[in-house]
Every structure is written in C-alpha cells, then in structure tokens.
Amino acid sequence: MTGKILDKLKKYFGYDSFRAGQEDLINNILEGRDVLGVLPTGGGKSICYQLPALIKNGTAIVISPLISLMKDQVDALREDGIRACFINSSQDYETYVNTLKEVRNGEIKLLYVSPERLENEFFRDFLKDINISFVAVDEAHCISQWGHDFRPSYKLIPELYEILGDDLQILAFTATATKEVREDIIRNLKLKDPFVKITGFDRPNLKFEIKKPKEKLKFLRDYLKDHENESGIIYASTRKRVDDIDRNLRALGIKSTKYHAGLTELDRKKAQEDFIFDKKDIIVATNAFGMGIDKSNVRFVIHYNMPKDMESYYQEAGRAGRDGENSDCILLYSAQDIIINKHLINQTDNMAYRRIQLEKLQTIINYVNTSKCLRSYILEYFGQDAINDCGFCSNCLETSEKIDKTVDAQKILSCIYRLDQRYGINTVVDCLRGSKNKNSREKNLENISTFGIMAKTSQKEIKDMVAALLAYGYIKVNGLDYPILALTEKSKDILFSKDKFYIRKREEEKSTSKKHKSMDLANADQEDLFERLRSLRLELSKQRKIPPFIIFSDQSLK
Numbered sequence: 101m102t103g104k105i106l107d108k109l110k111k112y113f114g115y116d117s118f119r120a121g122q123e124d125l126i127n128n129i130l131e132g133r134d135v136l137g138v139l140p141t142g143g144g145k146s147i148c149y150q151l152p153a154l155i156k157n158g159t160a161i162v163i164s165p166l167i168s169l170m171k172d173q174v175d176a177l178r179e180d181g182i183r184a185c186f187i188n189s190s191q192d193y194e195t196y197v198n199t200l201k202e203v204r205n206g207e208i209k210l211l212y213v214s215p216e217r218l219e220n221e222f223f224r225d226f227l228k229d230i231n232i233s234f235v236a237v238d239e240a241h242c243i244s245q246w247g248h249d250f251r252p253s254y255k256l257i258p259e260l261y262e263i264l265g266d267d268l269q270i271l272a273f274t275a276t277a278t279k280e281v282r283e284d285i286i287r288n289l290k291l292k293d294p295f296v297k298i299t300g301f302d303r304p305n306l307k308f309e310i311k312k313p314k315e316k317l318k319f320l321r322d323y324l325k326d327h328e329n330e331s332g333i334i335y336a337s338t339r340k341r342v343d344d345i346d347r348n349l350r351a352l353g354i355k356s357t358k359y360h361a362g363l364t365e366l367d368r369k370k371a372q373e374d375f376i377f378d379k380k381d382i383i384v385a386t387n388a389f390g391m392g393i394d395k396s397n398v399r400f401v402i403h404y405n406m407p408k409d410m411e412s413y414y415q416e417a418g419r420a421g422r423d424g425e426n427s428d429c430i431l432l433y434s435a436q437d438i439i440i441n442k443h444l445i446n447q448t449d450n451m452a453y454r455r456i457q458l459e460k461l462q463t464i465i466n467y468v469n470t471s472k473c474l475r476s477y478i479l480e481y482f483g484q485d486a487i488n489d490c491g492f493c494s495n496c497l498e499t500s501e502k503i504d505k506t507v508d509a510q511k512i513l514s515c516i517y518r519l520d521q522r523y524g525i526n527t528v529v530d531c532l533r534g535s536k537n538k539n540s541r542e543k544n545l546e547n548i549s550t551f552g553i554m555a556k557t558s559q560k561e562i563k564d565m566v567a568a569l570l571a572y573g574y575i576k577v578n579g580l581d582y583p584i585l586a587l588t589e590k591s592k593d594i595l596f597s598k599d600k601f602y603i604r605k606r607e608e609e610k611s612t613s614k615k616h617k618s619m620d621l622a623n624a625d626q627e628d629l630f631e632r633l634r635s636l637r638l639e640l641s642k643q644r645k646i647p648p649f650i651i652f653s654d655q656s657l658k
C-alpha cells in the first residue's frame with residue numbers, strides 16, 4: 101500500500117515523502133475508516149483527503165468554510181491535472197448547472213462546497229443520485245462552540261447521513277487541538293470509531309520558561325541586556341501596559357516599537373514593518389499583533405502577562421524560532437494576572453460563555469503551576485504523544501528533588517470529600533491543619549474525620565500540593581462566585597493508590613526556607629502577600645468590580 105500511495109503523491113503532487121501524520125491518516129481513510137486529523141496550520145491537511153479522493157471510486161465532497169479558500173484549492177488542483185470543482189453562491193446559474201452535470205457524469209474527483217449549500221433542497225436531492233467516496237470536513241473546529249469560529253451551518257453536516265446512509269465515511273480536519281473541540285467534532289459529526297491522529301505540535305528548538313520575578317520590568321531590562329540586537333516580541337495584556345513597557349524600553353535606548361488596536365492603522369502598519377524588516381528589534385504588543393506574520397528570526401517571545409488560555413499562549417509563543425534556531429518562550433507570571441483575567445471574564449453576563457472562558461483560563465493556570473517538563477506538558481495538553489522530559493525548559497533545569505507525597509495527597513482528597521465538596525481552599529486547609537480559628541468554629545470542622553490529620557504540615561505546603569493536584573487534574577474548581585474544590589474522575593487513582601503523586605521542590609523554595617530560619621517567618625511573608633491581595637480585592641469591590649479570584653498556590657503569589 102505504502103509504495104502505491106507514495107507513487108501517487110509523487111505523481112499528482114510532486115512530493116517525495118509524507119509529512120508527519122499524513123501517511124497514517126491516508127492509510128486509514130483508504131481502509132474506509134472515519135478519521136480526525138489534527139495537524140497544525142501548514143501541516144498539510146489537504147493532501148490527506150485529496151490523495152484518497154483520487155484513489156477511491158466516486159466523488160469526494162469537501163466542506164470548506166471560505167469561498168476564497170475553495171477557489172484557491174480548486175485552481176491549484178486543476179493545475180496539477182486533478183479533476184476538481186466547486187460550487188458556491190458567487191457563481192452564475194449556468195456554471196452551477198454545468199458543474200453539477202460534470203459531477204453526475206462521474207468526471208469529478210473532488211467537489212468543494214460551503215456548509216450553507218447543504219440547506220439547499222435541490223442540492224440535497226442531487227447528492228442522492230451521485231456516487232460519493234466520502235465527505236471531508238475541512239476546518240472541522242467550526243462545528244464546536246469551544247472553537248474560535250463556530251459556524252452554525254456546520255451542524256447541517258450530520259444530516260448527510262439521512263441522505264446518504266449511515267455508513268457514509270466522514271473525515272474531519274482541523275488545527276485546533278483542545279480536548280473539548282476534538283470531542284465536540286467526533287460527537288457532532290457522529291464519527292464512527294474514528295482513527296484520531298494528532299501531530300506536528302512539537303517545536304524542539306523552543307525553550308519554555310515560566311518566571312515569577314518580583315519586578316517584571318527589571319527582569320525585562322536584564323534579559324534584554326543579554327540579548328542585544330536580537331529580534332523579539334513582548335506580549336502584554338492591555339494597551340496601557342504596552343505603552344508603558346515600550347516607553348521604558350525606549351528610554352533605555354532599546355530599539356522598540358509598539359502595536360495595539362488603539363493605534364491608527366498607519367501606525368500599526370509602520371510598527372509591523374519596522375519589526376519585520378529589522379529596523380526595530382523589539383515589538384511590544386497586545387494579542388492583536390501576530391496573525392499572519394511570518395518573521396523567521398524571532399529569537400524570543402516574552403509574555404509579560406499570563407494570556408487567557410493555553411491555545412493563545414502556544415500560538416503566540418510559537419512565533420519564536422520559525423527558522424529552527426534556538427529561541428526562548430518566557431511567561432512572566434504573577435497572581436495579579438489571574439485576577440485581571442477573571443475580572444475580564446466576569447464582565448459578561450452570559451453565564452455559559454463565562455463558564456467556558458473560566459475553564460479555558462484554568463488551562464493556563466495549570467500550566468504555570470505544573471512542576472512537570474513544560475514541553476511535554478504542552479504536547480500532552482494538545483493530545484500529542486508526549487516526549488521524554490526535554491531537559492532544558494525551566495522546570496527541567498531546576499535542580500529539584502522528587503518527593504513522594506501520595507499519602508498527603510490522599511489526605512487532601514479525602515478531606516475535600518468529607519467536606520462534601522462544598523468549600524474552597526482555605527477551609528480545606530483549616531480542616532486538614534486542625535485550625536482552631538473562627539472559620540473552623542463556624543463550619544464545625546472539628547466534627548469532620550479529617551480534622552487535624554495534617555497538623556504538622558504548613559499551610560503553604562498544603563496549598564502548594566493543592567495547586568499541583570489541580571494542575572494534574574486530580575482536583576477541579578467548581579463555582580462561579582466562589583471557588584470550590586471538588587474531586588474529579590482521576591481522584592480515584594490517587595485515593596486507591598493506583599497513581600503515585602510526587603512533587604518537586606523548586607530551587608527558589610529551598611532557598612527561601614534556608615533564608616528564614618523558622619517556618620513561621622516564611623508563613624509571615626505569605627500572609628503579607630495575601631494581605632496585599634485582600635486589599636486589592638477590597639479596592640476592586642469599592643469600584644463594584646469584584647473578581648472572584650482563586651489562589652491556587654502560594655507559589656503563584658511570588
């Protein structure tokens with residue numbers, strides 16, 4: 101089989117070898133299986149359905165969301181001598197009828213249509229009379245509300261089973277790889293035991309780092325001193341912050357420019373060009389910058405604030421190192437970032453939307469809290485088989501000891517369970533530590549069987565463990581106004597000792613405990629930070645903007 105399809109690849113498309121994922125997908129398609137192919141943009145999804153369409157009998161229907169894309173693809177295929185055509189609303193009636201005639205005569209291997217076309221009764225009838233090899237759904241994430249561009253008309257696609265029979269073969273392709281979108285695609289398109297291939301997300305030349313500097317601006321200055329004349333992008337969350345950073349950098353004599361939606365189109369264009377043509381080394385920007393920008397020599401992407409979810413983060417960070425040279429992707433993180441993000445999310449009254457955004461935000465909170473290899477964490481997140489630890493991300497480089505904390509983790513999970521999964525982190529900690537404070541008295545924690553079972557463990561340590569359990573999905577957070585800790589499917593694996601739970605002591609933690617002789621002092625520092633957060637919350641509440649913020653880990657407060 102392989103030899104034969106390789107010949108066809110060469111013959112029709114002129115390529116000598118397959119790219120990652122293509123061959124597996126094509127083989128499964130030729131065996132008649134439904135597939136879901138998740139390959140990054142530019143990864144070569146089209147060939148995965150174009151090549152089987154040429155080999156199989158009949159006409160393949162390709163559902164594609166954009167008229168302009170459709171025309172480009174069909175033109176390119178025709179240049180390669182492949183019998184493809186499209187129908188869309190921009191055509192005149194005569195062209196439309198002629199195209200249908202060609203299809204009916206079996207002269208066409210690929211017919212591109214928009215999803216809206218499926219509303220058309222005449223077209224649905226027409227489909228009954230022709231021999232269809234399969235239906236390929238391009239940009240399949242458009243069927244999911246979790247995706248970034250939901251298209252209601254994609255929901256018409258499963259109606260094709262009624263017209264063409266239940267054993268119709270459907271292929272789905274997308275570059276969006278989150279679990280929710282993947283599951284939505286499979287469910288909504290009613291794929292039957294699909295072969296799922298996710299590939300191409302690994303970027304081995306990128307060095308991922310998470311930093312929690314006391315002063316972000318100082319960190320930037322020091323970093324840029326060591327990276328003079330290198331090209332880099334600095335992403336910040338607001339226009340004002342972009343202005344501030346850019347001004348600061350220019351005051352230091354750094355060749356910096358800025359980009360955000362508050363600038364005139366002319367200024368934006370100039371900033372973009374100055375950066376692309378290396379007139380400026382640095383561009384400070386909001387997430388408005390970057391779509392369709394292809395600059396190969398970007399040596400670093402620094403996120404001054406935590407982005408709103410993992411997708412955005414990886415897309416933005418991935419603009420570094422397109423030339424394959426080693427490049428840095430640094431995320432500067434502070435607890436404030438969580439607060440601001442939550443605050444923005446809470447501006448909307450649409451509860452369903454809010455819930456999704458909060459869950460998406462959680463994906464990046466988990467990332468900044470993990471002690472795992474960051475690169476394998478990212479790959480796992482996107483569903484690709486994980487690599488071994490990369491050895492050079494900030495988590496791998498941290499000289500750290502691995503400590504078995506399975507028993508402690510079991511205590512924490514049991515406590516959440518005993519508390520009926522109704523309370524937030526502070527109450528769980530009070531209960532575990534057997535605190536004799538007001539909260540414990542008010543909630544009668546003394547009557548809970550897990551009261552005081554971790555009396556000797558510091559508050560900070562328990563909170564760090566909760567953060568790690570959250571990051572690995574052994575705990576989740578429920579509740580909109582007030583974050584409540586709850587168990588997950590995976591909790592069982594820890595509770596029944598199927599999974600072991602390790603934490604890594606970070607270098608910074610170790611040095612703090614060395615600096616402060618007693619635990620109390622370390623805790624006092626924490627208290628101070630909590631206090632600062634409390635006053636911030638107070639301040640916001642005065643402005644009637646109370647963001648319900650979650651503090652997952654004391655680590656996150658640094």
Ligand code: ADP
Nearest residue numbers: 115117118119139140141142143144145146147
């Ligand atoms: P996607 O839809 O995944 O974003 P495309 O299907 O448009 O990507 O392919 C991107 C580019 O890669 C196209 O120019 C395509 O011709 C090229 N390409 C695809 N497969 C191969 C291959 N096996 N070898 C070389 N080039 C390929």
Ligand code: MG
Nearest residue numbers: 142145146238
């Ligand atoms: Mg494509």
